[in-house]
Every structure is written in structure tokens, then in C-alpha cells.
Amino acid sequence: MTGFPITPASPVVFADALPASCDLVIVGAGIIGICAAIFAADRGLKVVVCEKGRVAGEQSSRNWGWIRQQGRDLGELPIVMEAIGHWRAFEAELGDDTLGLRWTGILKASRTETHLARSAEWLRLAKPFGVDTRMVSRAEMRDMVPGAAVDYAGGVFTPSDGRAEPWVAVSALARLAQARGVAIREACAVRGLEVSGGQISGVDTERGRIGTPQVIVAAGAWSRLFLAPYGVHIPQLSVLSSVASTDPVPGLFAGGFSDGDYAFRTRADGGLTLAPGSEHDVFIGPDAFASLFRYMSTLRQDFRSTHFRPWAPRGFPDGWTTPRRWTGESPFEALRILSPRPNMATLNRARVALERAFPQAGPLRFRTVWAGMIDTLPDVVPVIDRVAALPGLILATGMAGHGFGIGPGVGRVLADMAMGQPVGHDLSRFRFVRFSDGSPVDFGAAL
Numbered sequence: 001m002t003g004f005p006i007t008p009a010s011p012v013v014f015a016d017a018l019p020a021s022c023d024l025v026i027v028g029a030g031i032i033g034i035c036a037a038i039f040a041a042d043r044g045l046k047v048v049v050c051e052k053g054r055v056a057g058e059q060s061s062r063n064w065g066w067i068r069q070q071g072r073d074l075g076e077l078p079i080v081m082e083a084i085g086h087w088r089a090f091e092a093e094l095g096d097d098t099l100g101l102r103w104t105g106i107l108k109a110s111r112t113e114t115h116l117a118r119s120a121e122w123l124r125l126a127k128p129f130g131v132d133t134r135m136v137s138r139a140e141m142r143d144m145v146p147g148a149a150v151d152y153a154g155g156v157f158t159p160s161d162g163r164a165e166p167w168v169a170v171s172a173l174a175r176l177a178q179a180r181g182v183a184i185r186e187a188c189a190v191r192g193l194e195v196s197g198g199q200i201s202g203v204d205t206e207r208g209r210i211g212t213p214q215v216i217v218a219a220g221a222w223s224r225l226f227l228a229p230y231g232v233h234i235p236q237l238s239v240l241s242s243v244a245s246t247d248p249v250p251g252l253f254a255g256g257f258s259d260g261d262y263a264f265r266t267r268a269d270g271g272l273t274l275a276p277g278s279e280h281d282v283f284i285g286p287d288a289f290a291s292l293f294r295y296m297s298t299l300r301q302d303f304r305s306t307h308f309r310p311w312a313p314r315g316f317p318d319g320w321t322t323p324r325r326w327t328g329e330s331p332f333e334a335l336r337i338l339s340p341r342p343n344m345a346t347l348n349r350a351r352v353a354l355e356r357a358f359p360q361a362g363p364l365r366f367r368t369v370w371a372g373m374i375d376t377l378p379d380v381v382p383v384i385d386r387v388a389a390l391p392g393l394i395l396a397t398g399m400a401g402h403g404f405g406i407g408p409g410v411g412r413v414l415a416d417m418a419m420g421q422p423v424g425h426d427l428s429r430f431r432f433v434r435f436s437d438g439s440p441v442d443f444g445a446a447l
């Protein structure tokens with residue numbers, strides 16, 4: 001994992017000159033911004049991507065790398081299925097194992113019949129979409145995960161799911177975008193939008209103005225803070241998710257595996273990327289506090305695995321002292337890369353749970369530990385939509401824990417949206433106004 005985690009000390013690699021004007025500015029060089037740029041350039045648009053820190057410095061390099069159809073919200077499912085085709089095409093174009101793609105499948109194990117029944121119900125609903133997911137019996141589990149000390153009631157397996165190595169994959173895709181003519185500029189915060197005559201006319205960056213009729217905001221955990229000055233309010237919350245890499249562990253399941261207490265996948269170097277199954281931390285800041293009632297039903301489902309921390313760290317998007325309005329230097333320059341400290345207690349619990357389930361794997365040693373802030377919305381699906389009140393503004397945020405794998409699919413959708421063309425999927429589930437038109441929170445069928 002050379003060069004990981006990405007920090008403000010990491011060298012600036014993408015430093016293209018900024019034009020005075022272009023067709024589309026993308027705020028944020030995570031997987032979503034980079035993929036949107038690739039497809040928009042393919043369609044002939046002149047595209048600029050501005051990144052306050054480094055390409056994929058935040059969530060997009062810190063995630064588990066799972067490319068997962070299994071258990072997905074039914075609105076997202078066709079887009080992630082499309083994304084798999086794009087991942088394969090990128091792989092064919094880049095060659096040389098640049099992305100670290102492996103199609104080794106994802107297996108979700110169930111300790112109880114009740115848990116297993118939930119997976120079976122999801123599969124019943126997902127089958128018409130054409131997924132290759134299948135249920136796994138108790139006996140078959142013993143063959144798929146030999147040496148398991150847990151008598152799993154069964155599981156659900158998706159052979160066509162896969163994974164990539166996120167901290168190299170997104171940079172490789174950014175180079176592909178550059179080769180298509182996209183200008184990418186790291187260490188270049190967008191301070192705000194320029195609005196003329198009620199529509200987008202440009203962006204104000206720390207390196208000057210860029211005129212543009214369209215902006216995609218793919219700013220991850222910063223989107224709420226970025227958009228609020230324009231009256232565009234999204235009830236976004238960010239949760240801290242901790243991860244560890246371990247020494248190589250031979251003989252474990254080769255794909256992605258989860259059992260509720262922990263989740264792992266084998267990395268290209270033979271070690272595991274290991275994380276708690278569902279435990280995460282929520283920092284309380286003014287925005288989280290204001291949105292808490294919207295998250296009540298989400299939190300009720302997940303209460304025991306949520307650790308509340310009353311003080312969002314200084315400079316975080318929802319910090320108590322983070323400015324909500326600014327002129328000149330913005331909060332996006334004050335904190336270039338969101339790099340929270342991992343919660344070691346949750347990581348150690350995951351390690352112990354894995355050692356108990358697979359005694360042959362232990363004792364496990366952590367090589368690197370890290371954390372990322374996952375941006376989410378009350379119904380745990382993103383906003384992918386135009387803002388009717390501000391023509392030229394497109395939102396692509398709130399990807400929850402799913403944005404990496406689906407990234408190329410969302411990127412293609414955004415490019416067609418920017419072109420004003422049909423996007424080929426029903427995006428009503430991801431509409432912006434669902435938070436303000438009285439719609440009840442709909443959790444869908446996701447596992």
C-alpha cells in the first residue's frame with residue numbers, strides 16, 4: 001500500500017492549467033467526479049475537475065474496494081450492474097492490472113435463520129433484474145469457508161461481484177480522464193458558485209474564476225456545507241468508518257466476506273482489508289444536531305452499532321466552529337483532506353471476531369489502520385439530480401457506503417444528465433426534492 005493513506009504531504013500529481021471557461025466544472029475528484037469527467041469528455045464536453053486536496057484523498061481511496069450488487073437498494077441495482085461493465089472496459093483499456101480488479105464474488109454469511117430470511121427476501125426482489133446471486137445452504141457454507149468455527153445457518157453469494165484496489169484505481173482513472181482531455185487540478189478548492197440571472201455562470205476557485213454553465217457537485221462529505229449558502233439544503237450526515245490492513249492470511253475466502261461482526265476481503269498483497277461489520281461513529285455538530293429527527297428511524301435500526309461523539313473535530317465539515325459563510329479563504333482550504341482517527345476499539349473487536357470465526361487466521365496483526373467519513377442521507381441512497389431552482393447545478397452526493405463500486409455507473413449517468421440526454425435509468429429514487437416534498441423516509445429493500 002505504497003503512498004497510502006493520502007495526506008496533505010502527498011505530492012500534487014494533477015496540476016493542469018485552468019481555462020478561463022469550460023462546459024462543465026466538477027467539484028471533487030473522488031470516484032464520482034472522476035468517472036463523470038471521463039464520460040462527459042467522451043461526449044465532447046470541455047471538463048475541469050477541481051479538488052481541494054488530492055485525487056481520491058478522502059473516501060474514494062479509504063474504502064474497502066468492494067464492487068457489490070449484492071444486497072443493494074433496488075433503485076441502485078441497475079446502475080451498479082451497468083458499472084460492472086464499465087469497470088471491465090476500463091480494465092481492458094488500462095491493462096496491466098492497474099485497477100487491481102478481481103471478480104472473486106461476495107459472500108454474506110448468516111448466523112441465524114432470521115438473518116438468512118432477510119437475504120432470501122432481497123434475492124426474491126432482485127432476481128428480476130438479472131443478478132446472479134444465489135442462496136448458500138448450511139452444508140455448502142462449510143465447503144466455501146473451510147475451517148470456520150461458526151456453524152453458519154447459510155449465506156448469500158454473488159459470483160459476479162468483485163473488488164478493486166481503491167488507492168490506486170481512482171488515480172489510474174484520473175489519468176485516463178486526463179488522456180481524454182479533462183483538466184484536473186489538485187490543491188484547488190472551489191470556494192463557491194457564481195450565479196447570474198438565476199443560473200450557474202461559473203465557479204470561484206482559490207486559483208481564480210472559471211466560467212461554466214454547468215457544475216456537478218460531487219464533494220462527498222463537504223457537499224452540504226458547500227451548497228447551503230445557495231439555499232440548497234441536503235440533510236447529509238457523515239459517519240466515521242474504521243479499517244485495517246493485515247499481514248497476509250493464506251487460505252481464507254478469496255472474495256469479500258461479511259458476517260455482521262466483521263467484513264474482510266483479501267487484497268492483492270495477500271493481506272486482508274478488515275473492518276467492523278456495522279459499527280461506526282457519528283460526530284455531533286450543528287448540522288447533525290439539526291438533522292437528528294430526520295435520522296431517527298435510520299438510527300433506531302442501527303442504534304447499538306452507532307457510537308455518538310459529541311464534538312465534531314475542528315475543521316470538519318460539521319465542526320462546531322467551521323464557518324457556514326465565508327468570503328475569501330474557505331473551510332475547504334482549511335482542511336484539505338478529511339482523515340479522522342480510526343476507532344481502535346471497534347477494529348480490535350472485528351479482529352477478535354474474525355480470529356474466533358477462523359482460528360487458523362490468528363493471531364492477526366494490523367499493518368495499517370485508517371478511517372474515512374462516509375457521507376449519507378436519511379434513506380441511505382444518494383441524490384443524483386438537477387436542482388430546479390438553480391439551473392446548471394447537478395448534485396451527486398450521499399453515496400453512503402456504496403459509491404466506489406457504483407461510481408462508473410453514476411459517472412455515466414451524470415455525463416448524460418449534463419448533456420441533457422436520457423440517462424437510461426429511473427432516477428426518481430434519487431430525486432433532490434424527496435427531502436422537502438413530504439415524502440416519508442423510504443429505506444427500500446437494501447440489506
Ligand SMILES: Cc1cc2nc3c(=O)[nH]c(=O)nc-3n(C[C@H](O)[C@H](O)[C@H](O)COP(=O)(O)OP(=O)(O)OC[C@H]3O[C@@H](n4cnc5c(N)ncnc54)[C@H](O)[C@@H]3O)c2cc1C
Nearest residue numbers: 028030031032052060063064066190220372402403404405
Ligand atoms: C471506510 C469506508 C469503506 C467503504 N467501503 C466501500 C466499498 O467497499 N464499496 C463501495 O462501493 N463503497 C464503499 N465506501 C463508500 C465509498 O468510498 C464512497 O461512497 C465513495 O468513495 C464516494 O465518492 P465521492 O466521489 O462521492 O466522494 P469522495 O471520495 O469523498 O470525494 C469527494 C471529494 O471532493 C473534494 N471536495 C470537497 N469539497 C470540495 C471543494 N469545495 N472544492 C474542491 N474539492 C472539494 C474532497 O476533497 C474529496 O476528495 C466506503 C467508504 C468508507 C469511508
